[in-house]
Amino acid sequence: MDEAGLMGSAQALYVLKAADSIMISGKTLVALRKSEDIERITSFLNRIGQHPHLLFTMLEFRDIADDRVAKFSNTKPDDHILEDMSGFEFELSQIPYRAEKTPASVFVEEAIKKHCDNIIVVSSGSNTLFRTDLASTLAAESPIPVLVVQQ
Amino acid sequence: MTRDIFDVTDNVCLITGASSGLGVIMAEGLAEAGARVVLAARRLDKLREVSDSLKSKGYRAEAVKCDVTDEMEVRSTIESVIRNYGSLDMLVNNAGTTAVSPTADLQVNDWKGVLDANLTGVFLCCKYALKQMMTQKRGKIVNISSVYGLMADISLELPYYTSKAGIVGLTRQLALELASHNVQVNSIAPGFFPSEMTEPIIMNVDSLAYTLSRIPMKRIGMPQELKGVIRFLGSRASDYITGQVIVVDGGWSLW
Numbered sequence: 001m002d003e004a005g006l007m008g009s010a011q012a013l014y015v016l017k018a019a020d021s022i023m024i025s026g027k028t029l030v031a032l033r034k035s036e037d038i039e040r041i042t043s044f045l046n047r048i049g050q051h052p053h054l055l056f057t058m059l060e061f062r063d064i065a066d067d068r069v070a071k072f073s074n075t076k077p078d079d080h081i082l083e084d085m086s087g088f089e090f091e092l093s094q095i096p097y098r099a100e101k102t103p104a105s106v107f108v109e110e111a112i113k114k115h116c117d118n119i120i121v122v123s124s125g126s127n128t129l130f131r132t133d134l135a136s137t138l139a140a141e142s143p144i145p146v147l148v149v150q151q
Numbered sequence: 152m153t154r155d156i157f158d159v160t161d162n163v164c165l166i167t168g169a170s171s172g173l174g175v176i177m178a179e180g181l182a183e184a185g186a187r188v189v190l191a192a193r194r195l196d197k198l199r200e201v202s203d204s205l206k207s208k209g210y211r212a213e214a215v216k217c218d219v220t221d222e223m224e225v226r227s228t229i230e231s232v233i234r235n236y237g238s239l240d241m242l243v244n245n246a247g248t249t250a251v252s253p254t255a256d257l258q259v260n261d262w263k264g265v266l267d268a269n270l271t272g273v274f275l276c277c278k279y280a281l282k283q284m285m286t287q288k289r290g291k292i293v294n295i296s297s298v299y300g301l302m303a304d305i306s307l308e309l310p311y312y313t314s315k316a317g318i319v320g321l322t323r324q325l326a327l328e329l330a331s332h333n334v335q336v337n338s339i340a341p342g343f344f345p346s347e348m349t350e351p352i353i354m355n356v357d358s359l360a361y362t363l364s365r366i367p368m369k370r371i372g373m374p375q376e377l378k379g380v381i382r383f384l385g386s387r388a389s390d391y392i393t394g395q396v397i398v399v400d401g402g403w404s405l406w
Contacts, residue, residue, distance in 0.1 A: 033356040061354060065345035068175045068201060069374050072345065074354060099345070099371040102363045103356050124357040132364040133357040 024147065026117030028052040031107040033134055035077030037122045042088060044149050052118070053089045057110055059103060060094035104137035111144050120147045156388040160185030163236040164385060165229070167219050167276060168246030170197035172346035173295070173377055177243055180378030181385060182210035189232050191217035192246065219246045219272030229279040241291040241385045242280040244273040244318075249311040249348055262310045269314035270321070277325060281334060290334040292325070293384045294318045298342045298400045305361075306352075315340075319396055326394030335393040337384050342400025344372040367402035 030041055038056060045051060061072040076094060095110055097103070111119050119142055124133035135148045164181045168174040169190035182188045182205050190212060192198050198214035205212035213235075217228040232239055247269045250261035273294050284290025299308070300315030319338060326336035343349060343362055352358045353371070363369055380397055383389050398404050 059356060064353060064371075065374060068204065069172055069345055070347045070350050072350060072353065099353065099359075099363075102369055103360050105369075132361045134360045137360045137364060 022048065022050070022147070024050040024052045024118060024120075026052060027055065027115065028118040028120055028147075029055045029057055029107065029111040029114065029116040029144075031103075031119055031121040031134060031138060032056055032058045032077075033122060033124075035081055038077055038081050040122050041120055041149055042085065046087070051087050051089075054091070054120075055111075055114055055116060056090060056092045057107060058092075058094045059097040059106065061097055063096050063098050102137055102141070103134055104141045107134075107138060108142045108144065111142070116144060118145050118147055120149060122149050125150065154387075157382060157386045158185070159241075159382060159385045162186045162240035162385060163189070163232065163238050164241040164243065165189045165191060165232055165239060165276075165280070166243040166245055167191045167217065167272070168295075170194045170201060172348065173341060173344055173374060174243075174245040175201050176374035177245060177377055177381045178212070179205060179210075180375075180381050181241070181243075182212055183378070184382050186241070186385065187211040187213075187236060189213050189215055189236075191215045191219075191228055193218045219244075219276060220267040222275050225272075225275040226279050229276070229283070233283050238287055239280055239283045239290065240287075241293070242276055242284075243293045243295070243381065244276050245295040246272055247295065247311075247314075247348075249308050251306070251308050253307050254309045257309060265310035266314050266317075269311070270317045273318055273321060277321075277336075281325075281329060281332075284334045285329070285332045288333050290329075290332075291385050291389070292329075292334065292336040293381065294322050294336070294338045296322070296338045296340045296396060298340050298398060298404050300338075300340055301396070301398070301404055304365075322396065323394045330393055333390075335384075335389060337389070337392060337394065338396045339377070339380055339384070340396050340398045340400065340404075341377060342366065342372055342398070342403040344374055344377070365403055366400070367405060370401065372399065372401060 061074055064072045121135045121138050123135040139146045164186045166174055166178045169178045170192035178188045178190055190198050190202050195216040202212040202214040215228050217224050248265055250265050296318040297315040299312045300319045322336050322338040
């Protein structure tokens with residue numbers, strides 16, 4: 001497990017790799033980039049034997065622009081993705097997002113509002129052109145510990 | 152009574168690419184200010200939805216099918232505007248497209264398709280509009296470029312960047328050519344706004360996080376934030392401004 005240097009107001013950033021082990025307790029907000037992240041994160045947590053209370057949270061883009069400009073719609077994760085969640089207490093929610101602030105700050109506000117102890121997010125990986133992604137911006141902005149699961 | 156220098160009442164404005172995205176908002180901005188707007192695009196059904204929506208609010212709008220890559224269609228569209236309205240006060244060249252691909256895999260047809268729509272289309276619309284504007288001894292041409300016409304970024308859209316940079320050059324050169332005819336040619340370079348083109352970037356939270364990390368205001372542009380600048384460039388308030396690029400990007404291009 002790498003514990004990265006801290007930037008900004010972040011208290012802790014843990015970058016978790018396949019063989020890592022860590023105790024994750026309390027309520028955890030899962031910042032979902034897409035519904036596939038649910039499977040990645042739950043399989044990782046199963047592998048390390050941790051079952052915190054999970055708040056799966058997605059952004060909902062419908063209000064970004066009116067329909068004449070472009071249609072922005074994303075749906076909640078399919079039910080089949082949520083079928084194999086035995087052992088987990090979880091909730092699923094979508095936050096209306098109007099692009100007036102960064103995605104990271106929206107997730108952080110939600111985590112604070114819901115009294116979460118941790119935030120988990122999947123990184124976009126090293127094979128991408130994006131040197132900045134949701135995981136890195138969350139790590140920079142969050143006062144709550146951020147656990148980054150590498151793809 | 153002195154006419155407001157920002158007034159565009161009764162001006163005849165032709166807006167290409169007006170069936171969706173920023174074209175809709177710019178057309179609405181001009182129509183709200185009293186202009187008579189002619190909406191042009193390839194998708195007539197979508198155009199009619201936009202013009203019906205504007206007309207339902209009491210604005211004056213007409214939908215005309217026009218593919219800006221087709222010289223004959225461009226010519227007949229502009230001739231019909233002049234025939235029906237008696238003048239052409241403003242041309243907004245907004246139609247555009249993109250092709251996303253690593254350059255090594257980019258097909259020449261995709262390259263040509265973007266350059267044809269984004270750059271040759273601007274040339275064709277200008278070519279047929281400026282004859283009327285020179286005759287009138289007044290006119291406003293606004294070419295919609297992009298911050299990507301001014302700087303590089305990680306998005307794999309070489310023909311788009313190239314075409315938008317080309318629009319900046321076209322704007323400057325045409326502005327010089329038409330300056331003595333009282334026709335002002337300017338460009339708007341929007342930063343990151345919601346549109347059909349940016350929808351995949353916005354819906355990908357990682358790419359959105361990256362993009363917002365580059366924008367000092369930490370938010371994307373609201374389409375309504377283009378209304379002021381398009382009205383300004385269509386009005387007498389901009390009569391002594393030509394060949395310029397007005398960047399509307401939340402500070403993105405500052406660094």
